[in-house]
Amino acid sequence: MTPLLEAESLVKRFPVRHPLTRRVTGHLTAVDGVSLTVRRGETLGLVGESGCGKSSTARLITRLAEPTGGTIRFDGRDITTMGEAALRPVRRDLQMIFQDPFSSLNPRMTIEAILSAPFRYQGLKPEPGQIAELLRRVGLRPEHAERLPHQFSGGQAQRIGIARALALHPKLVVCDEPVSALDVSVQAQILNLLRDLQEEFELSYVFIAHDLGAVRQVCGRIAVMYLGTIVEIADRDELFARPAHPYTAALLAAVPIPDPRIERARPRVVLSGDLPSPANPPSGCPFRTRCPRAAERCALERPALAEGAPGHRVACHFPLDTSLSREGAP
Amino acid sequence: GQGGGTTAAPQGTASAKGGVLHVLASIDLEHLDPARNYVTSSMDVGRLIYRTLTTNAAAPGPAGGEIVPDLATDLGTPTDGARTWTFTLKEGVKFEDGRPITSKDVKYGVERTFAPEFPEGPPYARMWLRGGDTYKGPLAGEDLKAIETPDDRTIVFRLNRPVADFGSAVSMPFFSPVPKDKEAGVAYDNRPFSSGPYKIEKFEPKKRIELVRNEHWNRATDTVRKGLPDRVVIDLNLDPAVIDQRMIAGQGEDANAVQFEPIGAASVAQVLTNPALKERLVTGESINTRFLSLNTSRKPLDQVKVRQAIAYALDKEALRTVRGGPIAGDIATTLLPPAIPGHRKEDPYPVDVAKAKALLAEAGFASGIDLTLDTPATPSGKAQGEAIQASLGRAGIRVKINEISSSAFWSTVGNTSQQHDLVIDGWTPDWTGASTYLPNILDGRFIVKQGNQNRARYDSAEVNKRFDEIAAMTDAAAAATAYGELATRIMKDAPVVPFLWDKSAFLTGSNVTGAYGHVAFVGRVDLATVGLKSAR
Amino acid sequence: MTLAQLAEAPAAPPATAGSSARQLARRILSDRAATAGATVIALLVLMAVGAPLITAITGQSPNEFHPEAIDPALGGLPKGSWGGISAEHPLGVEPTTGRDVLARVVWGARVSLLISLLATLLSTALGTVLGLVAGFRGGWADMVIGRLMDLLMSFPSLIFMIALMSVAPDGDRELMLVAVLGLFGWPYIGRIVRGQAMALAGREFVEAARVLGASRRTILFREILPNLTGPILVVATLSIPGYIATEAGLSFLGVGVRPPTPSWGQMIASAVPWYAADPVYFLVPGLFLLATVLAFNLVGDALGDFR
Amino acid sequence: MIVYLLKRLGAAAAILLVICALTFAVFYIAPDDPAQKACGKACSPERIEQIRGQLGLDAPIPEQFAVYVRGIFAGRTYGTGPTAVECPFPCLGFSFQTNVPVQELLVSRLPVSASIAIGAAALWLLVGVGAGVVAALRKGSWWDRTAMGAALGGISLPIYLTALVLQYVLVVVLEVLPYPRAVGLLEDPGGWFASMLMPWIALAALYAGMYARLTRTELIGALNQNFVRTARAKGLPERTVVRRHALRPTLTPIVTVFGMDLGALLGGALITESVFGLPGVGKLAADAINSSDQPVILGVTLFAATFIVFANVIVDLLYAVLDPRIRLGAA
Amino acid sequence: MTLLDVRNLTVSFGDTRAVDGLSFSLESGRVLGLVGESGCGKSVTSLAVMGLLNGATTSGEVWFDGHELLTSDRRAVRRLRGDRLAMIFQDPLSSLNPYYPVGFQIAEAYRAHRRTSRKQARAIVVRMLERVGIPEAERRARDYPHQFSGGMRQRVMIAMALCLEPELIIADEPTTALDVTVQAQILALLDTLREEYGTAVLLITHDLGVVAGTADEVVVMYGGRAVERGEVHALFEDPREPYTRRLLAAVPRIDRPVPDRLETL
Ligand SMILES: Nc1ncnc2c1ncn2[C@@H]1O[C@H](COP(=O)(O)OP(=O)(O)OP(=O)(O)O)[C@@H](O)[C@H]1O
Ligand SMILES: Nc1ncnc2c1ncn2[C@@H]1O[C@H](COP(=O)(O)OP(=O)(O)OP(=O)(O)O)[C@@H](O)[C@H]1O
Ligand SMILES: [Mg+2]
Ligand SMILES: [Mg+2]
Ligand code: NI
DSSP states (O other): OOOSEEEEEEEEEEEEEOTTTOOEEEEEEEEEEEEEEEOTTOEEEEEOOTTSSHHHHHHHHTTSSOOSEEEEEETTEEOTTOOHHHHHHHHTTEEEEOSOTTTTSOTTSOHHHHHHHHHHHTTOOOOTTHHHHHHHHTTOOGGGGGSOGGGSOHHHHHHHHHHHHHTTOOSEEEEESTTTTSOHHHHHHHHHHHHHHHHHHTOEEEEEESOHHHHHHHOSEEEEEETTEEEEEEEHHHHHHSOOSHHHHHHHHHSOOSOHHHHHHSOOOOOOSOOOOTTSOOSSSTTTTTOTTOOHHHHHOOOOOEESSTTOEEOOSSOSSGGGOSSOOO | OOGGGSOOOTTOSOOBSOSEEEEEOSSOOOOOSTTTOOSHHHHHHHHHHOOOSEEEOSOSGGGGGOEEESSBSSSOEEETTTTEEEEEBOTTOBOTTSOBOOHHHHHHHHHHTTSTTOTTSOSHHHHHBTTTTTOOOGGGTOOOTTEEEEETTEEEEEBSSOOTTHHHHTTSGGGSOOOGGGOOGGGGGGSOOOOSSEEEEEEETTTEEEEEEOTTOOGGGOSSOOOOSSEEEEEOSOOHHHHHHHHHHOOGGGGGEEESSOOOHHHHHHHHTOHHHHHHEEEEEEEEEEEEEEOTTSTTTTSHHHHHHHHHHOOHHHHHHHTTGGGGEEEOOSSSOTTSTTOOOOOSOOOOHHHHHHHHHHTTOTTOEEEEEEEESSHHHHHHHHHHHHHHHTTTEEEEEEEEOHHHHHHHHTSTTTOOSEEEEEEOOSSSSSTTTHHHHHOGGGOOSSSOOOTTOOOOHHHHHHHHHHHTOOOHHHHHHHHHHHHHHHHHHOSEEEEEEEEEEEEBOTTEESOOBOGGGTTOBOGGGOEESSOO | OOOHHHHSOOOOOOOSSOOOHHHHHHHHHTSHHHHHHHHHHHHHHHHHHTHHHHHHHHTOOTTOOOGGGEEGGGTTEESSSGGGOOSSSTTOBOTTTOOBHHHHHHHHHHHHHHHHHHHHHHHHHHHHHHHHHHHHHOHHHHHHHHHHHHHHHHSOHHHHHHHHHHHSOSSOHHHHHHHHHHHHHHHHHHHHHHHHHHHHHTSHHHHHHHHTTOOHHHIIIIIIHHHHHHHHHHHHHHHHHHHHHHHHHHHHTTOSSOTTSOOHHHHHHHHGGGTTTOHHHHHHHHHHHHHHHHHHHHHHHHHHHHO | OHHHHHHHHHHHHHHHHHHHHHHHHHHHHSSSOHHHHHHOSSOOHHHHHHHHHHHTTTSOHHHHHHHHHHHHHHOEEESSGGGOEEEOSSOOOBOTTTOOBHHHHHHHHHHHHHHHHHHHHHHHIIIIIHHHHHHHHTTTSHHHHHHHHHHHHHHHSOHHHHHHHHIIIIIIISOOSOOOOOOOTTTOHHHHHHHHHHHHHHHHHHHHHHHHHHHHHHHHHHHTSHHHHHHHHTTOOHHHIIIIIIHHHHHHHHHHHHHHHHHHHHTOOHHHHHHHTOOSHHHHHHHHHHTTOHHHHHHHHHHHHHHHHHHHHHHHHHHHHHOHHHHSOOO | OEEEEEEEEEEEETTEEEEEEEEEEEETTOEEEEEEOTTSSHHHHHHHHHTOOOSOEEEEEEEETTEETTTSOHHHHHHHBTTTEEEEOSOHHHHSOTTSOHHHHHHHHHHTTSOOOHHHHHHHHHHHHHHTTOTTHHHHTTSOGGGSOHHHHHHHHHHHHHTTOOSEEEEESTTTTSOHHHHHHHHHHHHHHHHHHTOEEEEEESOHHHHHHHOSEEEEEETTEEEEEEEHHHHHHSOOSHHHHHHHHHSOOTTSOOOSSOOOO
């Protein structure tokens, strides 16, 4: 069976303009050769720090942005260059959930209108009771349909966003930080809901977050992004147990654990320096400027994403787990 | 006669020499180049800068209409049945640089008016001087044989027909001297060379002109101009209402000011109800007649009954009121105003709306007619238009007002293809007499496609013939009477409806003396005689 | 050509309250000044609509001369004090003609209001559509429309409008005024709409609609436009007084409606020479104009806080 | 940056060219014949032809336009032969009415317009910004409401009404001021001031209202900024907080709007100058329009547009100078 | 010694009570964590303590080293502010004035309380910037906030807060806007500096993990009230309030097996 989604060497480049003169002063590579596949029924996690290109990747695979390079195959079809009209039927199967629950709902539309929009835009009509059923499914009451978005809490609004994405029974839902704006307690509800719905609708997810805890909760496979590239990709347990990329390791170490005893006992791995600007990336390995293991070679040569252990791929010249290393530790 | 030299000074006589006279004008000076100076306001100013062979006497009332010698020693000697006119220049007349004014300078000044570059002047020289129809002016390099200058003080004009009032015609600025070496083409307009009491120091068009004394002007040779103030500053293009109010307030420098145009209707009440202001109000006569021209070439105005209906319906009183009431002039009842010889007291069309309706019905327009009125797009034009509209409306004549930009107004209504039914019209003869009035506006043979002045498009063979007969008369008095009779005859056809014989009233500053309204300048102040009581 | 920053004003806040007509009315009524403004506007509209009725009741037509009400010997000054105010002529008469000022003011209101409302409609329509397209489409559409707006806003519009009106062919002056006002007015609305549309285009609900397969047109008019009704209403309301003032200004400068149609600007213009002799005559249309402009500004202001 | 500036100037020139072309077209495509307008009362068919030749109106319109534009940069000669007139750079043509080069008229009128504009601008900045600052600092107070009410009133005032009432009260009734007249600042400073005071007040009443409102809104916005809270948290005196941290960002939009308003006004305050009878560029325009003096109208339109367009450029540059985020480029 | 003592603090905006009878105290040199979900009144509390609340009605007492802050005159509070109690805000970009170089903004804080020459102040600024780990401090002092990255900006804020060696720092979500790796850097920096200067910290956050790693004591807020307070180990190991317990359970943790479902409130 073909994977549901196959993205091949995706590149997204933005021109950088001077704020006054509007002249293009350079280019910002938000996504720099990302390849990933999503199998049917699985959840692929995408983690990384702010600005590393997660949203851009999401926008590319949902064709909200035009890729500068690469190809996207969805459900066996190449959708990289499809036009708006041709894409419309594809969109029934390829949906998205957004980060800001309020911004993603049109403030001037009732919930009824928001939830019937998927049908309308596809030239369909919701069956009677279908909206109410959708609402019920995400844990809201049918009488909520007449309200406007601002009359809901953040968690409720996000449920509406989810209901809208699910209205047409898509195959793949790209969730771009669906819980980042929510409090922990509400976040937990949404994560549970996403899992429930996955089983019920046989969904596949691309789940984007910067919070490793949340990703771990819902994803089967996880890709770690850094500066527009995927630096490591592995099954969840494998990744958490044996992170091979120094960045993944640092990321894991930086996640605070809400237990003083454990938290204070953990060695603090503090990365030096800041995330480089994607407009001016370092040569060679993008992580080398902050990497404790960086060597001369890292500046010269960009490491490819190569498979070490089965299903565990890492882009590093000097991965942490020697079993994954092709040449041994420095 | 030589008599006109003494000027009446209606405003006290104690005039001192010196000081700065201010003139507040709401208009622009059009052209100061004598070859192009053909509007009364510019002619009034021109009289300060250059002299002519003859000129109007400096006197209030109809006496101002009298022509007196200026550069010439007399009013000219006609010979050859008034076909040859000889003038002798006075001795001691000089230009601003001190050189004597010669007959050649006068000849050159007249020749210039033939240049196609200076078309603004009146047509008389071109019409009357022999060879004038082909002569293209001195700029083209030739001189005009019809003007002879046997010596520096004698100038002879040879005409192609008898012209009884040529002595009056040479009072126009076109007969003033221009030294050949000062020729500057169209640029001469900004700085004409002075032969009069003042020369131009600074000229900012549309803003201000400043004149200073011409030291070479010899008062003894000039019986008309007084040249009292040291400087004359004319502010142009001011708001008329502001001028009125400044004159009423009379603060500071404005005490040394005269206003150049009649006071506006809005200020009349203030002035007439205040004795101190009334004292400073000067009135002047005018020979301007205002009338409504009815385009006889258009239906239904081609029917005399319809025109007569309009003549009966027009509320002249309302028209006068929008122009300021009695102070603006007398209601005109016929073509020739009382100041023009030949005037007859008659009122063929007293206001009578019922009669107007009846006449319309007789003509077959019981349900009224629709006409379009051309008016200049000025506040006064609009007000007069509305008054005409309202008064004709009473007789069932529905008038649509067509406003035309004021600068384009005359050339538009003078274009026979652009003119509509009615035109707010008027005429000032070039000198006191009907000869430059009635033929100009009512001789059917003068109807031209562009620049037309017969806006009634009135063309009566009988009247045209009579014009020729009167023009051939050499007896001025007989001609005047004949014009009067002809005017009565024309009014029967009602091609025009006269409604106002202008008068003017203007304020002078408290320090101003010797001001009166001059009939030749439509009642404007005669700048040549004004002085200041004390030269502060 | 001005900085994008200026136009890219903060986007419409996430509309805390949907601006239904009822809420709008409530908003106006909750503000005393705005209520007063709305009342004045209502009265003016009533006055304009009922002009024939009013003049029928007072028995005065706007164009009829009343020589008996003025004194020709005094230059046509209205008889009696206060500009000839009397039982017959409650607001006095026009100097030199004796026309009834009340009748002219109420008929003039028709002209002023009609022209400014139509101009507002035109400029709002143009500004909304072009601003939306520029803001949402971006790219060359934005460039072309942006340049057009720059161009129109660089015109010394008053001079140009007068020049245009003064050479305009002999057509319907009212329509010409509407066209000219609308043509030079839309960029101001267009710029605001563009900025708001740009801000909204970045909002996630627009992306959501795209993901659902909505076409650009649908997004523009179904998703974005409803969110702009508030700001558009506000700028439209706030632009009405500008048009009223400009129309009056144009009439004042002599290129307004054709006589004898009364208009406030023309009345004021013809009152200028009379301001010392008959101050009532310029104060009456002047104050009507001031009241109208102020009323619209008050209401627009209240709406402005509302969005 | 230099390239940008050149580009901006190029764009400005392009806009001016288009404005020029459109204004040109309005007059030359309009049904009225310009030659006829220049012709005056004593008009004859020959005269019209002659004017056509002199003004070059017999050439096709695009060619006339090209000649006109070339004249602006290189000057031009009207007519031929002995009556030819030289119109030097920057030639905007000759006034039909007065035969004076339009550029001379404009230059002679600019001082009056500049006096009016700059004086009024100083006044409205002082009053408007001052009132706006106080209103913002005492938001909701009696003063705030009064000032904002007055500001709205000021904005609503038709300028001719203000002008006439001022003139009626100050000049006619109270006689504390003379009628405005054109006096040079250097010739007679007192008279200049007395003449300009009313135009300043009339214009400032309008603009001060706008600036008070703008200042208030912007300052309230600035006072709500997080960095103002930071400044307070540092323990800075409130005066420093307001002056240094809140007013500074408020300045940028005010300067921007101010530049454009001043630019527009320098091109002539049509109504103000007309009502007070002051011979500035605006009055020139009004008179030219009344007399259909097309070269002058065209010249004034271009002249005024030039001020507006360049004010735009300057304002943009100022914006960059004032805002380090733009000056130095965003992170 | 009790440095900060908040007693029965109540803050209302109109009818809504943002903080409702909150009490807690903080010893000098210690770290108090104030946790709670969004909107529970954490920021309002911190602003009330700093005297930076506008348009709110406040009651209760806030004692700082023997001064009652809520009722003292504004001048006295202003003198304390910045000097003896300083604050770090959540969003470093909007909290720094975009119109002035960061060096100026730090110097300004210093000179508001100490009479020094510009030059001396500059030297202190550069020393402070070096201290918080900004390379090329001399040069970067002349840069504007927008030229710094998020983490660097927060370092600038910290330098600004610490330049007068205050006794108390109120840090309102100092790391919420930052990425975890940068958060780790900033927390480590705060920790070192706190020990070095002996400063007490009121650490406001919604992240229980951050509190667990940094605080000595914890106050859990809910709806403007303190639902639970206590020593950090005790509170995390044995939360007595069900709210605290549920809150802890809702956090997906990376150190435990993945649960089928997360606990929800
Ligand atoms: N439309 C755009 N134009 C220019 N640059 C962009 C655009 N969209 C994104 N970028 C830049 O691309 C880079 C990646 O952005 P992206 O939004 O994909 O990151 P992200 O990983 O989703 O970050 P976050 O966690 O903050 O959402 C960033 O540096 C961002 O500034
Ligand atoms: N100026 C204000 N006017 C009115 N209400 C306010 C104001 N500031 C805060 N509030 C309200 O007070 C309550 C507490 O707000 P506060 O900012 O302290 O929450 P918080 O705990 O800091 O939340 P977050 O984690 O989102 O920063 C909120 O309900 C908020 O809406
Ligand atoms: Mg993102
Ligand atoms: Mg907070
Ligand atoms: Ni403005």
